[in-house]
Each structure stands twice: as C-alpha cells, then as structure tokens.
Amino acid sequence: MARIPRKGEQAMPELEALGIFRNLGEESRRLLRRGVACKDCQPGLPILHKGTPISGAYFVVGGRLRVYALAPDGTEATLYYIDPGETCVFALNSLFNDLRYPAWVQAEGPTTVALIPGPLFRELFRREPSIQDVTVRALSTLVFRLMAELEEVHAYKLDQRLANLLLLRASGEGEIAMTQQQMAAHLGTTREVVARLMREFVASGAVETRRGRVLVRDAAALEARLATC
Amino acid sequence: MARIPRKGEQAMPELEALGIFRNLGEESRRLLRRGVACKDCQPGLPILHKGTPISGAYFVVGGRLRVYALAPDGTEATLYYIDPGETCVFALNSLFNDLRYPAWVQAEGPTTVALIPGPLFRELFRREPSIQDVTVRALSTLVFRLMAELEEVHAYKLDQRLANLLLLRASGEGEIAMTQQQMAAHLGTTREVVARLMREFVASGAVETRRGRVLVRDAAALEARLATC
DNA sequence: CCGGCTCTGTAGCTTTTGCTACAGATCGTC
DNA sequence: GACGATCTGTAGCAAAAGCTACAGAGCCGG
Numbered sequence: 001m002a003r004i005p006r007k008g009e010q011a012m013p014e015l016e017a018l019g020i021f022r023n024l025g026e027e028s029r030r031l032l033r034r035g036v037a038c039k040d041c042q043p044g045l046p047i048l049h050k051g052t053p054i055s056g057a058y059f060v061v062g063g064r065l066r067v068y069a070l071a072p073d074g075t076e077a078t079l080y081y082i083d084p085g086e087t088c089v090f091a092l093n094s095l096f097n098d099l100r101y102p103a104w105v106q107a108e109g110p111t112t113v114a115l116i117p118g119p120l121f122r123e124l125f126r127r128e129p130s131i132q133d134v135t136v137r138a139l140s141t142l143v144f145r146l147m148a149e150l151e152e153v154h155a156y157k158l159d160q161r162l163a164n165l166l167l168l169r170a171s172g173e174g175e176i177a178m179t180q181q182q183m184a185a186h187l188g189t190t191r192e193v194v195a196r197l198m199r200e201f202v203a204s205g206a207v208e209t210r211r212g213r214v215l216v217r218d219a220a221a222l223e224a225r226l227a228t229c
Numbered sequence: 230m231a232r233i234p235r236k237g238e239q240a241m242p243e244l245e246a247l248g249i250f251r252n253l254g255e256e257s258r259r260l261l262r263r264g265v266a267c268k269d270c271q272p273g274l275p276i277l278h279k280g281t282p283i284s285g286a287y288f289v290v291g292g293r294l295r296v297y298a299l300a301p302d303g304t305e306a307t308l309y310y311i312d313p314g315e316t317c318v319f320a321l322n323s324l325f326n327d328l329r330y331p332a333w334v335q336a337e338g339p340t341t342v343a344l345i346p347g348p349l350f351r352e353l354f355r356r357e358p359s360i361q362d363v364t365v366r367a368l369s370t371l372v373f374r375l376m377a378e379l380e381e382v383h384a385y386k387l388d389q390r391l392a393n394l395l396l397l398r399a400s401g402e403g404e405i406a407m408t409q410q411q412m413a414a415h416l417g418t419t420r421e422v423v424a425r426l427m428r429e430f431v432a433s434g435a436v437e438t439r440r441g442r443v444l445v446r447d448a449a450a451l452e453a454r455l456a457t458c
Numbered sequence: 459c460c461g462g463c464t465c466t467g468t469a470g471c472t473t474t475t476g477c478t479a480c481a482g483a484t485c486g487t488c
Numbered sequence: 489g490a491c492g493a494t495c496t497g498t499a500g501c502a503a504a505a506g507c508t509a510c511a512g513a514g515c516c517g518g
Contacts, residue, residue, distance in 0.1 A: 089372075097369050102376065129355055139368040140326050143318075146375035147331065153382050154417030158475075179495065188383035190476060195497060211484055211495055386504075408465065422505060424467060440465055440514055 005039035035120040041107035048105040054094040057121040063111025077185035089138040174216035234268035264349040270336035277334040283323040292340025306414035318367040392454040403445035
C-alpha cells in the first residue's frame with residue numbers, strides 16, 4: 001500500500017533510521033529537512049531509464065532496488081542490487097560528472113527510496129564524513145567489481161565464467177533463480193552456448209536444470225571447472 | 230639528475246605548483262608541511278608492484294607515470310598514464326579500502342612524485358573540497374573507463390576493438406608506438422590474432438606496419454571497420 | 459661484422475563460440 | 489482444456505579465435 005511521497009521534515013525519521021544520516025551536524029540536518037524526499041516505489045515499473053538526467057542521490061530506505069541493463073535483443077541483465085542503507089552508485093557517478101544514467105532501475109517488492117537533490121548532496125558531501133565515506137566506498141566497490149569482471153573476461157573461458165556465475169549466485173540451498181537467457185545476457189553470450197555448457201555441467205553431476213532455475217548439486221565440481229586452465 | 234627526496238617544508242613549493250594544493254586552509258597546509266614528501270623517480274624501475282601495501286596517495290608533480298599490468302606470459306599491458314596534477318587512482322582505491330596495489334607503476338622519463346601519507350590524505354579529504362573533487366573525479370573517471378571497456382568487450386569483435394585501439398592511441402601524425410604483442414595483451418588476445426587482423430587492415434590500405442610501430446594511413450577505413458556490425 | 463634477441467608474417471589445424479533451425483516441455487490465462 | 493508465450497534441449501554448420509610451428513627481418517651490443 002503506497003503512501004504519498006514524504007518531503008522535508010516528514011521524510012526525516014525514515015532517513016535517520018539509516019546509520020549514515022544519524023549523526024549529521026545541525027546545519028546538515030537543517031539542509032536535509034528542506035530538501036529530502038522519500039517515496040514508495042511500485043514493484044516492476046522502472047524508476048530510472050537509461051539516458052535519464054540525474055538530479056540527485058538515491059538511497060534505499062527499505063526494500064530493494066534492482067539495476068539492470070538491456071541488451072540489443074531486449075533481454076535484461078541484472079547489474080547489481082541496492083539494499084537499505086546503500087546508495088545507487090551509478091546515480092552518484094552520473095551526478096558528480098553530469099552524465100546521463102547508464103542503465104534501468106526498478107523496485108523488487110515494496111521499496112522506499114530517499115532522493116537527495118544534487119546540490120544538497122554535494123553540500124552534505126563537503127561537510128559530512130559519513131556521506132564522504134559512503135560515496136567513496138560505493139565508487140571504490142564499483143571500481144573493484146568492474147576490474148574483476150574485466151579481468152575475468154580476459155582470463156577465463158565461458159565455461160569457467162558460467163561456473164563462477166553459478167557459484168556466486170547460488171543461494172544457501174544451492175539454487176539460482178535465473179533463466180539461461182539471463183545468464184547469457186550477463187556473460188555476454190548466447191542462450192544456446194549457455195545450454196551447451198550447462199549440458200556438460202549436468203553430465204558431470206555438478207548441476208540439475210529446471211525451468212527458470214538451476215540447482216547446484218556438486219559445488220566442488222564447479223570449482224574444479226573454474227580451476228582448469 | 231635525481232635530487233634527494235624532499236620532505237615537509239622543502240616539498241611544499243613543488244606541491245603548491247599543482248592547482249589542487251594551492252588554496253588549502255591554513256590547518257591543512259600545516260598538516261601537509263609535516264607529512265608530505267617529494268621524490269624523483271628513476272625511469273624504468275617499478276615504483277609500485279602488484280601486491281604492495283599502499284601507505285599514501287601518489288600525485289605526479291612533473292613528468293609522467295605509467296601504470297601497467299603483467300599478463301601470465303610476462304607481457305606488459307599499459308593501463309593508464311598519470312600526468313602532472315593527477316593522482317594514481319588505483320592507489321586511492323587501495324588506500325580507502327585497505328587493498329594491495331593491483332598493478333605495476335614506473336616512471337616514463339624524469340618524473341617527480343609527491344607522496345601524502347594515508348592518514349594525512351584522509352584528513353585532507355575530510356576538510357578540503359579540492360581534494361574531495363580530485364578523489365571523486367579520479368574514481369569516477371576510472372569507473373567510466375572500466376564500464377566502457379567492459380561494454381566494448383561484449384559488444385565488439387576483435388577486429389573492431391583493434392581498430393578502436395589504433396584510432397585511440399594514434400598520435401597526431403597517426404603513429405602508434407606499440408608492438409603487436411602489446412596490443413594483444415591490451416585486448417586480451419594473442420599476438421598472432423593481432424597479426425592476422427593487421428594483415429587485413431594493411432590489405433585495405435588503412436595502416437602500414439613497422440617494427441614496433443603502426444602508421445595509420447586511412448583513419449576513415451578504420452572507423453568504417455568499427456562501424457560494421 | 460656477427461650473434462642473439464625480439465618482432466613480424468604466415469600457415470595449418472583445433473577449439474570455442476555464434477548462428478540458425480527445430481521440437482518438446484512448462485506455465486499462465488481465458 | 490486449449491492456446492500462446494516462454495523456456496529448454498539439441499543439431500549442424502559457420503565464423504572467430506587460439507595454438508603450434510616456422511622463417512625472415514630488424515635491432516642492439518660486443
């Protein structure tokens with residue numbers, strides 16, 4: 001049940017529930033009370049589109065956002081999720097560099113998002129260590145991830161990269177809720193190649209395939225696949 | 230002719246020649262005078278190795294640093310250059326996240342580097358807008374680059390990526406001072422593949438090859454190659 | 459000048475991945 | 489239950505890239 005958007009003073013309690021906004025200076029709080037807005041997002045509808053100009057910083061207060069890219073053939077690849085207390089690093093990057101947003105964002109389930117307008121966020125960044133920390137950490141984390149992904153593309157073959165993806169995405173019970181097409185989009189290849197590689201994993205007993213899901217049956221076998229040069 | 234390393238007060242004139250350090254507050258200057266060091270680097274010898282713990286931020290005062298990766302077969306791939314007034318963003322990333330340095334760095338020609346110890350840099354970061362700006366901009370620029378490279382790997386074939394590399398690296402006179410092996414390392418492929426593709430470019434009149442160099446003869450032909458799907 | 463090292467060019471074969479096509483299974487809606 | 493959409497599995501062929509091998513050219517130092 002979506003509430004009406006909350007602006008200024010009414011949005012503060014939600015924001016202060018996040019640790020990074022709890023110990024701000026009085027001046028920063030005053031600025032925030034005049035500029036921040038919180039709103040509930042409908043699951044499924046894009047909140048941000050590729051090419052959107054970015055006017056502020058987005059923080060997840062509750063729920064979860066999914067950031068995804070669209071491949072030329074229309075398929076979606078999830079880039080990353082944003083959990084409560086986290087900010088959208090692509091939006092930060094766009095904000096600090098006057099770039100347009102490079103992907104799409106949608107809410108997964110009921111999600112509350114705080115939007116801090118650009119000039120306000122920059123001012124907070126100037127004066128508040130916790131904001132500086134979250135900004136640099138978000139950018140650094142993204143740098144780390146992108147470097148790892150680029151290295152993986154150069155260093156590994158597709159079977160190894162698929163094995164890695166399965167290991168990384170497996171839940172506690174060893175389940176990956178992805179279609180082959182989604183895996184293909186993530187790895188930058190075709191669905192048929194994923195199917196072919198998956199057949200080998202099935203034959204070796206490493207996984208079982210279901211419609212829309214994969215079950216890891218022998219993680220060690222996947223790790224062994226990863227270790228082959 | 231390398232001078233002895235300059236510490237504290239003696240290093241300040243060189244540092245203040247860089248715009249970002251020119252308008253610092255008095256307290257920041259006082260801190261800097263007690264902590265900064267400048268030194269001249271020998272061309273060729275690595276300044277930083279992969280795996281090195283990072284103790285501070287590196288700014289180029291004069292000359293130029295080259296950051297490079299080593300492939301498993303020992304070949305070097307230049308990742309980026311650092312010019313005067315710029316900082317080593319990998320070192321920043323390592324510093325803020327307690328990571329080890331991910332590559333190698335060497336000086337190209339006579340180069341002077343200022344090292345600002347970690348705690349001092351963090352303090353400057355907290356209070357000085359120009360330091361905040363250079364930090365966020367360096368990280369953001371790296372994010373942008375890595376994202377573009379990752380997208381290029383997925384969206385283009387090797388011939389297109391080679392054409393792009395030649396266009397990007399060509400000097401004003403259309404010369405690229407790289408061996409085929411270096412191009413291969415950069416693109417994550419083999420020297421023979423580069424040779425094969427280069428033969429096609431030569432046959433079409435787009436380039437001429439020399440030992441250790443490539444001469445672009447028809448940039449439009451390379452661009453046309455880039456545009457083919 | 460000579461020798462060693464590195465770079466370039468080439469060939470042939472193999473492996474990996476992509477493309478096209480098809481059929482069957484599964485799921486949700488009417 | 490029927491139907492349409494989507495997902496999975498498979499096959500065959502093509503294209504791209506990798507691997508191995510070799511020869512010749514160019515550069516530098518002794």
